[in-house]
Amino acid sequence: MKAIIICASTHHGNTRKVVDAISKECGVEVIDAVTVHEKDLSEYDLIGFASGIYGAKFHRTVVDFAAKNLPKDKKIFFISTSAMNMDFTKSMAGGLEGKNATVVGKFSCNGYNTFGPFKLVGGTSKGRPNEEDLKNAVEFYKNMVK
Numbered sequence: 001m002k003a004i005i006i007c008a009s010t011h012h013g014n015t016r017k018v019v020d021a022i023s024k025e026c027g028v029e030v031i032d033a034v035t036v037h038e039k040d041l042s043e044y045d046l047i048g049f050a051s052g053i054y055g056a057k058f059h060r061t062v063v064d065f066a067a068k069n070l071p072k073d074k075k076i077f078f079i080s081t082s083a084m085n086m087d088f089t090k091s092m093a094g095g096l097e098g099k100n101a102t103v104v105g106k107f108s109c110n111g112y113n114t115f116g117p118f119k120l121v122g123g124t125s126k127g128r129p130n131e132e133d134l135k136n137a138v139e140f141y142k143n144m145v146k
């Protein structure tokens, strides 16, 4: 099975840590959507979209990447890190319109946040993702592809 994760992780590299843990353990290819905007994904069986959350949304480059490059009828999954650890995947809708994608998994965890006023108090979710989060992420991926 050929899998790839499209990632944007611009705040503290929190999401990238999660993605790298999966990549290292499971040999999944990773693309940085901030620097790479085009890729032929037709040969991939499983495509992940991973992002920190900014203003309740996946990074614009990840949404745009999906809109531009995601072929129709693919299996996809989502990974996010955020201060609130909620499901923000609705914000990917613009990138998935007309793609007939099947969502086969979602993983999220807290990520260290020093945005705006939170910086003054040393940030929130310091140390996250931690080892436990990375272990959970790898487990999530392994279960998903089982």
Ligand SMILES: Cc1cc2nc3c(=O)[nH]c(=O)nc-3n(C[C@H](O)[C@H](O)[C@H](O)COP(=O)(O)O)c2cc1C
Pocket: 008, 009, 010, 011, 012, 013, 014, 015, 016, 051, 052, 053, 054, 055, 056, 057, 081, 082, 083, 084, 085, 086, 110, 111, 112, 113, 114, 115
């Ligand atoms: C500009 C900005 C906006 C953010 N907005 C939200 C938000 O709306 N909801 C939330 O839960 N976290 C929010 N956060 C926190 C980040 O989602 C969190 O720190 C995340 O782990 C960052 O991931 P990254 O290091 O991979 O970029 C925001 C952070 C920044 C810098």
